Amino acid sequence: MESAHAHRKDEHLALAEAEYRRQQPVSSLEQVRLIHQSLPEIKISDVSTTIRDAKFNFATPFYIEAMTGGSTRTGRINEQLAEAAKETGIAMAVGSQSVALKDPHAIETFTIARKVNPDGFIMANIGAGHTARSAQQVVEMIGANALEVHVNVAQEVVMPEGDQNFLWLDNIIDIIQTVSVPVIIKEVGFGMDAATIKKLYNCGAKYVNLGGRSGTNFAVIENRRYRDKDFNYDFLYDWGQTTAESLLEAQSLKQKPTIFATGGIQNPLDILKAQILGAKAVGIAGHFLHTTLQDGTAGLVNEITHWQQQLTELYALVGARSADDLVNVPYVLSTELQNYKNQRKL
Template sequence: MNQQEHRKNEHVSLATKQFQEETATTTRLAEVRLVPQTMPEIGLDDVDLTTTIAGQPTTAPFFINAMTGGTPETGKLNQQLATAAKETGIAMATGSESVALRSAAAQPSFAIVRQTNPGGVVLGNISATTSPETAQKAVDLIKANALEIHVNAAQELTMPEGETDFRWRKNITAIAQRVNVPVIVKEVGQGIDPRTLRILNTLPVAGVDLGGRGGTNFITIENGRRSHHDMAYLEDWGLTTAESLLVAREFASGLTVTATGGIRTPFDVAKCLALGADNVGIAGFFLHVLIKHDLTTLIQTIEWFKDQLKRIMVLCGCKTIAELQQAPYLLSPALQQTVEQLLTIK
């Protein structure tokens, strides 16, 4: 097993140890309140959760976001996650395919996703330094419906063997122009700021995955792999999920917006949609359910998410995701003040 493959297994182990049941305070979603409609004048059967991800129809506005792949062990996880996606009709993104693009031995751990779920919506995942030609190979490997390009400067700088050059814009543009599927630019846990959103609006990309702080923290994970654990001071780096979403409402007008980072409950999903997200990615929580329990429990959990989200939408008087995106909400004074400061950034 090479270093990159070994790192994939380390990431799963460390992410599992890091998982916390309650993260609403770190995502700042606890500071968001949905305004109830006391007389909603709708019933549960009126609610429609269908939406699209990367232009593809799905049964729910949340999906299994990028996690893993690259080794036999993570390939088994990918097969189970793909089974859950197939059984529930939701989309799924793979972890970074970079290792598979360098090693043929790692390819089956990603290809298994499409083999398991031949008719589902599958998103590929590559780094921003991948060549356009190789990016298309990543798409072809899993017959992806869309391609996530992850931007992860903080993780790379913390990673003992990480990259140190982050001039990405030109290559992201080239990838988006060359691959035959929509491209989504994805952060991995530190959120996306107003300046970057303005830049992304000028690039030929279809969407942005905000990857806000509050969920799996790859700075903590990579610092745990450093011999002296000397970069813990960066563990609170970045913008939270709620902060990133509220900023994106103003600066991502030309992009579809995916909310990720610390999503643990159907209420979190509803709040993200009300804050303007087009869809919501869930990674760590679903992985936790799968590893701690089993595949059957994960499938049941996803179906429970659907049912509970419908109930929340009834309480808001919303029949569709589009209506929920326009639902009223309240912010804590502290979060409102943070957003007002962020909106002044030029």
């Protein structure tokens, strides 16, 4: 019999997939239109999408974002995701490992990712409510190359058994200063504003994942888990900043951490747009989960391989030999997004 915490992981998985099928998410990046150039003067063979970063030297600027582990079923998914990551050479994050700190039986549902992909770039994951000691433990558990510390206040509010205390900054500072690998502070899908990013930067955060709204929605997922209760949180379904809005928030800052983006990424064009708006690398969760459940590991490998090729072609389409050239790509924002930018004085 698995723990209640493990059961929650299965519920998240099932509900995320059910919501994905019910309502294929619309990426907020559709509100950004890139300007076509008929003469990019480039050869596709000259394009490199490799990221230049001392700590995150990914050959591919997108990766499998944190989702699974904690139960037998989600451990099996971690195994499949790790197989696909190994095959395609992309990075991967495991889901929150806090369950494995409480229940040793859950450890192998995370370590499987490292076992399958011994040389891959794998990120550990834990909530910001945990101590630096726990953070180091989850890093060592899977021999992680980096650690994601998730901040999920809106999810906790809607979650039936959610936390009540959100005093996280001291932990975050401690974790950044103590843990032996680079640390990314990551939202789970409600986005960030400029003030939060600045606060994190001033606390020593070098990497921040804006985790915007537009894809997997944890207000919906947790609310569905609540369905038999008297109280309902459906008024929070559109809470938070979208991925596009969060990227504009980050753009407005002169001094800032390296920005990662996640939330509603559906195709290689979304990845390109997120990079043009300032993301160094882009995480994909719900969509890759859907592909894995529907088409298995082989289907995910096939999709990632195509996306790698298509992203290279898209770089050529906008005349970019590397990510450095993406800052020069012209674009226009939808009226709604421009209005957001104006009102926020970004």
